Amino acid sequence: MNPVNYLYLAALLFTIGATGVLIRRNAIIVFMSIELMLNAANLTLVAFSRMHGNLDGQIMAFFVMVVAAAEVVVGLAIIVMLYRSRHSASVDDASLMKL
Amino acid sequence: MDSLIGLLVAAPLLGAAVLLCGGRRLDRTGHWLGTALAATSFVIGAVLFFDMLGREGEDRALHQHLFSWVPVQGFQADVAFQLDQLSMTFVLLITGVGSLIHLYSIGYMEHDERRRRFFGYLNLFLAAMLLLVLADNYLLLYVGWEGVGLASFLLIGFWQHKPSAATAAKKAFIVNRVGDMGLSIAIFLMFTTFGTFAFGPVLENADRAGEGTLTAIGLMLLLAACGKSAQVPLQSWLGDAMEGPTPVSALIHAATMVTAGVYLITRSGAIFDAAPTAQTVVVTVGAVTLLFGAIVGCAKDDIKKALAGSTMSQIGYMVLAAGLGPIGYAFAIMHLVTHGFFKAGLFLGAGSVMHGMNDEVDMRKYGGLRRYMPVTFVTFGLGYLAIIGFPGLSGFFSKDLIIEAAFSAGGVQGWVLGGATLLGAGLTAYYMTRVMILTFFGEPRWKNRPAPSPASPDVEPSAQESGEHAEPHPHESPRSMTIPMIVLAFGSVFAGGLFNWGEAFVHWLEPVTSFEHPHPPIPIPVITAATVTMMLLGVGVAWAQYARRPVPVVAPRGSLLTRSARRDLLQDDFNHAVFVSGGQHLTRSLVYLDHTVVDGAVNGTAAAFGGLSGRMRKLQNGFARSYAVSMFGGAAVLVAATLLMRAV
Numbered sequence: 001m002n003p004v005n006y007l008y009l010a011a012l013l014f015t016i017g018a019t020g021v022l023i024r025r026n027a028i029i030v031f032m033s034i035e036l037m038l039n040a041a042n043l044t045l046v047a048f049s050r051m052h053g054n055l056d057g058q059i060m061a062f063f064v065m066v067v068a069a070a071e072v073v074v075g076l077a078i079i080v081m082l083y084r085s086r087h088s089a090s091v092d093d094a095s096l097m098k099l
Numbered sequence: 100m101d102s103l104i105g106l107l108v109a110a111p112l113l114g115a116a117v118l119l120c121g122g123r124r125l126d127r128t129g130h131w132l133g134t135a136l137a138a139t140s141f142v143i144g145a146v147l148f149f150d151m152l153g154r155e156g157e158d159r160a161l162h163q164h165l166f167s168w169v170p171v172q173g174f175q176a177d178v179a180f181q182l183d184q185l186s187m188t189f190v191l192l193i194t195g196v197g198s199l200i201h202l203y204s205i206g207y208m209e210h211d212e213r214r215r216r217f218f219g220y221l222n223l224f225l226a227a228m229l230l231l232v233l234a235d236n237y238l239l240l241y242v243g244w245e246g247v248g249l250a251s252f253l254l255i256g257f258w259q260h261k262p263s264a265a266t267a268a269k270k271a272f273i274v275n276r277v278g279d280m281g282l283s284i285a286i287f288l289m290f291t292t293f294g295t296f297a298f299g300p301v302l303e304n305a306d307r308a309g310e311g312t313l314t315a316i317g318l319m320l321l322l323a324a325c326g327k328s329a330q331v332p333l334q335s336w337l338g339d340a341m342e343g344p345t346p347v348s349a350l351i352h353a354a355t356m357v358t359a360g361v362y363l364i365t366r367s368g369a370i371f372d373a374a375p376t377a378q379t380v381v382v383t384v385g386a387v388t389l390l391f392g393a394i395v396g397c398a399k400d401d402i403k404k405a406l407a408g409s410t411m412s413q414i415g416y417m418v419l420a421a422g423l424g425p426i427g428y429a430f431a432i433m434h435l436v437t438h439g440f441f442k443a444g445l446f447l448g449a450g451s452v453m454h455g456m457n458d459e460v461d462m463r464k465y466g467g468l469r470r471y472m473p474v475t476f477v478t479f480g481l482g483y484l485a486i487i488g489f490p491g492l493s494g495f496f497s498k499d500l501i502i503e504a505a506f507s508a509g510g511v512q513g514w515v516l517g518g519a520t521l522l523g524a525g526l527t528a529y530y531m532t533r534v535m536i537l538t539f540f541g542e543p544r545w546k547n548r549p550a551p552s553p554a555s556p557d558v559e560p561s562a563q564e565s566g567e568h569a570e571p572h573p574h575e576s577p578r579s580m581t582i583p584m585i586v587l588a589f590g591s592v593f594a595g596g597l598f599n600w601g602e603a604f605v606h607w608l609e610p611v612t613s614f615e616h617p618h619p620p621i622p623i624p625v626i627t628a629a630t631v632t633m634m635l636l637g638v639g640v641a642w643a644q645y646a647r648r649p650v651p652v653v654a655p656r657g658s659l660l661t662r663s664a665r666r667d668l669l670q671d672d673f674n675h676a677v678f679v680s681g682g683q684h685l686t687r688s689l690v691y692l693d694h695t696v697v698d699g700a701v702n703g704t705a706a707a708f709g710g711l712s713g714r715m716r717k718l719q720n721g722f723a724r725s726y727a728v729s730m731f732g733g734a735a736v737l738v739a740a741t742l743l744m745r746a747v
Binding site for chain 2: 023
């Protein structure tokens with residue numbers, strides 16, 4: 001199978017993730033969209049690794065997954081605390097600015 | 100002897116300091132102290148005069164260097180005095196007439212509770228005026244020049260509770276300021292041209308500077324002279340200055356301060372001699388003022404204002420003579436001295452009349468006073484004969500010489516100036532005869548007043564309209580007032596003849612002012628005859644108008660010329676229309692400009708930044724998604740830019 005198709009898939013996933021971050025309000029969904037974007041990037045790394053015939057990209061993808069796991073822990077903790085203080089998981093309710 | 104010069108100024112200055120700082124303790128004796136110090140100054144002046152007579156012409160000038168005022172490299176301002184024949188003449192006039200008027204004021208101001216302060220101001224004036232004529236450089240002269248301006252302001256406004264007096268004082272001060280600006284610019288020009296402002300170097304090197312510069316300096320000096328000496332176009336303050344006490348009018352606004360302009364022009368003669376254009380302007384100003392003042396004097400019913408018009412006119416004669424160059428300087432100063440005598444005498448006479456008439460100044464309410472005030476009548480009459488140029492009296496000699504010099508100016512100019520001075524002589528005779536007849540002859544016009552009500556013996560004399568104040572009881576003034584008048588009358592009678600004895604005065608001044616004999620195009624006896632004819636004509640017309648039929652107590656409406664002359668030939672209206680209204684419009688438009696353009700730019704900048712930051716603030720809204728849009732936008736732009744750079 002042509003490895004370029006994986007890049008198309010990655011671009012599609014990144015676009016879906018970016019759109020989710022920009023238009024959804026629920027912090028959980030936004031968080032999931034961010035994960036989607038991360039994994040789109042991972043997919044590109046792996047695809048390029050395959051295309052170039054070395055393993056650098058795949059190793060980089062493992063690092064990204066480890067960091068993403070750590071980030072998920074911190075991010076979910078923040079979301080839980082936000083929900084506790086505001087009784088809402090909407091990202092817009094987090095704004096305290098006067099306009 | 101040199102060290103005495105400083106004492107001349109110091110004596111009255113000490114008097115001013117003591118009287119003005121001494122407080123009420125000196126109320127009883129202050130006037131005698133002031134008079135004594137003025138007399139001291141006169142005695143010192145007389146000693147110096149006789150000492151000067153003992154030396155020969157060129158060696159007569161004395162110098163005294165007191166101290167360096169501003170000793171800076173390239174700018175040496177010294178406090179130094181110079182006493183030459185010209186200064187000596189002024190010193191004797193100022194201290195002599197000044198002492199007499201101090202004496203007169205003792206009686207005149209007797210009922211004024213601020214008499215001590217009055218004498219303090221008078222002494223201050225004497226000190227400043229002596230400084231003016233004794234200075235050996237223009238900067239120190241300027242100090243004196245401002246000093247007399249200050250004293251004049253204080254004395255015109257001495258009765259400052261009267262709004263008219265306060266306004267008149269301000270007016271005199273402001274109009275003089277215009278002239279003072281001219282003097283300061285002239286001094287700046289002198290310094291840039293000659294590098295110094297001492298009389299000696301400036302006047303000796305005058306002909307080395309360019310004619311354009313000298314003309315500029317000359318015109319600025321003339322502006323200064325116009326302000327101080329009430330010459331057209333800065334003449335408007337003198338009439339109002341009569342609001343001051345009469346001794347002030349006699350000393351400052353007739354005999355001494357107003358002649359400072361003539362002194363300035365004569366002292367700077369070398370500059371004017373080298374700038375013919377400036378000289379032409381000087382004689383024009385003199386001729387115009389001569390007729391202007393005379394016409395105003397003809398129409399005024401206020402005795403002091405009529406005399407003020409006359410002063411203006413006589414100073415016009417002096418300025419004209421001074422503008423003629425070496426043929427006229429000595430005559431200008433001679434007329435100045437004789438005028439100092441007879442005009443001071445006339446003013447003191449007017450003050451004496453007012454003193455006896457409850458401070459009434461309207462001549463139409465006088466009449467027939469010669470029986471009640473014989474001494475005033477005789478001294479005033481002698482001053483009158485002197486000013487109209489009655490043959491043999493002071494004014495005849497000095498004015499006749501100026502008329503001869505005017506005819507000698509040459510060409511058309513000579514005829515025009517000669518004609519103007521002759522016409523002026525006729526007008527002088529007319530208005531002075533008018534004053535004389537209205538005051539001392541005819542029926543008493545102060546008797547047929549409404550009967551005085553018993554409750555109002557102390558009513559202010561300004562309450563004329565109510566017609567309620569007591570009928571005046573004309574009486575002769577006390578001796579302290581009549582003695583100065585008698586002395587001045589002697590001066591009015593004999594000074595001219597004495598000065599003209601073998602041209603004594605001209606030869607006395609010649610080392611300072613230089614002198615050339617005038618050569619009029621027509622014989623001198625013809626000019627003299629014409630002058631006397633004009634004088635008799637003026638007297639005759641006035642006699643026909645005012646002595647042959649009764650004078651109405653209320654002034655008739657009069658012709659257009661009369662009405663405008665009563666309003667000082669519309670000088671105030673002109674000044675108001677051009678300078679006051681013009682200035683107000685200018686300031687208003689400047690304020691408008693400030694509000695719209697300057698403030699507009701400043702406020703506009705502030706508003707623009709405020710509005711912009713208000714909009715920028717909206718970007719920082721706290722919504723995470725909005726920040727995310729910015730990030731994506733920025734990243735997209737970066738990627739697009741990178742791709743674009745690759746493609747190129």
